Amino acid sequence: MRLRHEPLTLATTFEFRIAVGASRGHANTLVKIEHDGIEGLGEASPSHYYGESRPLVEGALAAWTPCLGEDPFALDAIERRMSAVLHGHGAARAAIEMALHDWIGKRLGLPVWKWLGLDPARTPLSCVTLGMASPEEMERKLDTVMDFPMLKVKLGGEGDVDNLRRIRARYRGRIRVDANTAWNAAEAVRVLRQIEPLDLELAAPSRCSPTRAATTWATSPTWRGASTGSISSS
Numbered sequence: 001m002r003l004r005h006e007p008l009t010l011a012t013t014f015e016f017r018i019a020v021g022a023s024r025g026h027a028n029t030l031v032k033i034e035h036d037g038i039e040g041l042g043e044a045s046p047s048h049y050y051g052e053s054r055p056l057v058e059g060a061l062a063a064w065t066p067c068l069g070e071d072p073f074a075l076d077a078i079e080r081r082m083s084a085v086l087h088g089h090g091a092a093r094a095a096i097e098m099a100l101h102d103w104i105g106k107r108l109g110l111p112v113w114k115w116l117g118l119d120p121a122r123t124p125l126s127c128v129t130l131g132m133a134s135p136e137e138m139e140r141k142l143d144t145v146m147d148f149p150m151l152k153v154k155l156g157g158e159g160d161v162d163n164l165r166r167i168r169a170r171y172r173g174r175i176r177v178d179a180n181t182a183w184n185a186a187e188a189v190r191v192l193r194q195i196e197p198l199d200l201e202l203a204a205p206s207r208c209s210p211t212r213a214a215t216t217w218a219t220s221p222t223w224r225g226a227s228t229g230s231i232s233s234s
Contacts, residue, residue: 019156019182040103156182
């Protein structure tokens with residue numbers, strides 16, 4: 001198998017802001033695995049929060065290229081060889097796995113869900129994420145996602161509660177919230193009590209101890225779930 005990669009720089013329509021930083025672009029990497037005249041595609045989206053970057057992605061791809069072998073169907077064996085060479089590097093690893101799965105689907109003439117034997121009707125929903133924003137920008141963001149069945153709203157700044165109230169006034173789908181380590185236990189309890197009437201599905205305050213904060217609202221009948229870890233972005 002032959003692996004090639006190239007920079008894939010993406011610019012967002014809106015600034016994406018969370019409690020720990022903001023960006024208007026993403027330095028991703030497009031991965032291509034070629035074999036028997038078929039090309040599988042994958043994409044690495046490194047997370048600075050976890051210490052990843054495009055140069056580190058490219059270094060991991062170079063280290064793992066000799067591990068691929070000549071059988072794209074040998075997913076377990078490829079994974080074992082990669083792990084023996086280098087641990088971690090989730091973005092680069094995911095890109096290779098995407099490209100291999102894409103290659104297999106193209107070879108079989110089937111979408112990935114089909115050859116994996118999955119039921120698309122049972123596929124878990126993924127959130128569309130709205131970053132922190134001013135009330136005016138949040139309204140513009142909301143205009144673009146009204147047709148999606150579930151949102152995740154980033155919290156951690158002034159105006160969070162008012163923004164959520166505005167969103168719930170217009171949007172009737174499922175809403176999750178994520179403060180990305182911005183809250184301590186007392187702050188989490190204070191904010192979550194304020195937004196509890198808004199019929200939110202799940203909260204990820206991150207820094208809170210389950211015994212000090214999470215159980216305070218997780219047992220409430222109006223909360224469907226609580227988590228002390230971050231929810232993956234969508």
